[in-house]
Structures are given as C-alpha cells and as structure tokens.
Amino acid sequence: MNMLTLALAKGRTADDSIKLLEKVGIHFDDFSDQSRKLVFYDAAGLIKLIFVKAVDVPTYVENGAADLGIVGKDNIMEARKDIYEILDLQLGQCQFAVAGFNGEEPPKNNVLTVASKYPAVAKSHFQKKGVPIETIKLNGSVELAPIIGLADVIVDIVESGNTIRENGLTILEEMDAVSTRLIVNKASFTTKSESVHAFINTLQTGLE
Ligand SMILES: Nc1ncnc2c1ncn2[C@@H]1O[C@H](COP(=O)(O)OP(=O)(O)OP(=O)(O)O)[C@@H](O)[C@H]1O
Numbered sequence: 001m002n003m004l005t006l007a008l009a010k011g012r013t014a015d016d017s018i019k020l021l022e023k024v025g026i027h028f029d030d031f032s033d034q035s036r037k038l039v040f041y042d043a044a045g046l047i048k049l050i051f052v053k054a055v056d057v058p059t060y061v062e063n064g065a066a067d068l069g070i071v072g073k074d075n076i077m078e079a080r081k082d083i084y085e086i087l088d089l090q091l092g093q094c095q096f097a098v099a100g101f102n103g104e105e106p107p108k109n110n111v112l113t114v115a116s117k118y119p120a121v122a123k124s125h126f127q128k129k130g131v132p133i134e135t136i137k138l139n140g141s142v143e144l145a146p147i148i149g150l151a152d153v154i155v156d157i158v159e160s161g162n163t164i165r166e167n168g169l170t171i172l173e174e175m176d177a178v179s180t181r182l183i184v185n186k187a188s189f190t191t192k193s194e195s196v197h198a199f200i201n202t203l204q205t206g207l208e
C-alpha cells in the first residue's frame, strides 16, 4: 500500500470531514483546526493529511501534490480542474443561486452585472441561457453588492436563506446543488490504484 496525501479543505466543513474519517476508522490523533499545524498523519500511517484553503484543494489534486481531496462542489465547479470526482460526502449541503431584488427589470442596454465568489460558475450559468454578463469577483459578503449598487445580481451559495433574507434580497433562480466531495488525482487513480480504491471503499462505508 502507498501512503496517500489527502488535501482537506479548511473552513466550515473541516470538522465534519474529520468526523467522517474518524467514523470509518481513520484517526488523526493530533488534528485540531485551532492549531497552526498544516500536516497530520493518521494513526495507521496510511494517510498524510494536508490542511489547505478550500479554494486551493482542486489545484493540489490536479497537480498531484495531493492524491485525494475533500472539498465543496462549489470550489470544484469554479476551479474546472482535470480531476476525478468520486464520492458525494453529503456534508456542507447548500445550493448555488442567483439572487437580487425581486421584480427588478434586467438592464436593457447594458449587460447584467453579476457579483460572485464564483465568476466562472456565474459565467457558465448565464452563457447557457444566452445572457451576456459582466462578472465582479468578490471574496465574501457578496450580498452587499446589489444593495450598494455594485452589481445587478449575485451568484452565491444559499443554505438557510438567512443571509439573502436579512439583506432584503430574494432568490431569482435556483442553480446546482453543492456538497462536499471526494476528488482524486487522475494519475494516482491508476498508479496507486490499490490504496486509492481501499480509501474510497473505506470512506463509502461511512456514508451508508
Ligand atoms: N452557508 C453554507 N452552508 C453550508 N455549506 C456551506 C455554506 N457556505 C459554504 N459552504 C461550504 O463550505 C465550504 C467552506 O466554506 P467556508 O466559508 O468555510 O470556506 P471559504 O469560502 O474558503 O472561506 P473563506 O474564503 O471565508 O476563508 C464551501 O466551499 C462550501 O462548499
């Protein structure tokens, strides 16, 4: 068996991801998302876990710096990397949506302006509908954009809907469902086949 490197997304899904790994018997005794440590080894010595920013997980996996990644579908869709998406881990469940002010007419002469943490996702969504847009990349508090006139609408993640509601916006269009996924480097899938498949099978037992 090869030791596998697993890139795990920091942020709100990290604890649940670690819990899922623990549930299937993969233990990281010294893991704490409060510590400044970025590399952890499982007790059996089979997995080297690197703890990285969610947005960077697909990059680590595509380049083979990590064999495996645990990251949200939002970041996978935005990154458009050449990787395999293998399992839906059913964590961090939410949805992409277009949101804005209800009843507002789309701009007639100029293109629709869309603010998002996910400009590629936004572009692809509106392109499929034949609607030309201009994207404005933001890194958070995206709901502010229509309020202060920075953009006509936003493309963002919605879970409870509280952020949208509390800022006076409405969902104008529902888009793809988002949840945390297991992704695999294409070369590792073949060259480390035994270890990768053992990991996938083990993780799958935690989902049933
Ligand atoms: N409101 C939400 N409900 C459920 N899952 C969410 C929600 N917001 C984000 N997620 C999922 O959790 C992942 C991590 O989100 P989080 O906001 O912690 O990371 P981030 O966007 O990288 O953070 P930041 O850029 O603020 O450091 C997202 O990629 C997404 O898949």
Ligand SMILES: O=P(O)(O)OC[C@H]1O[C@H](OP(=O)(O)OP(=O)(O)O)[C@H](O)[C@@H]1O
Pocket: 139, 140, 141, 142, 143, 156, 157, 158, 159, 160, 161, 162, 163, 164
């Ligand atoms: O529908 P809700 O349950 O309100 O969740 C949706 C909110 O959660 C995420 O924001 P996050 O908390 O990551 O903050 P930021 O992106 O604005 O930094 C997302 O960008 C929405 O703003």
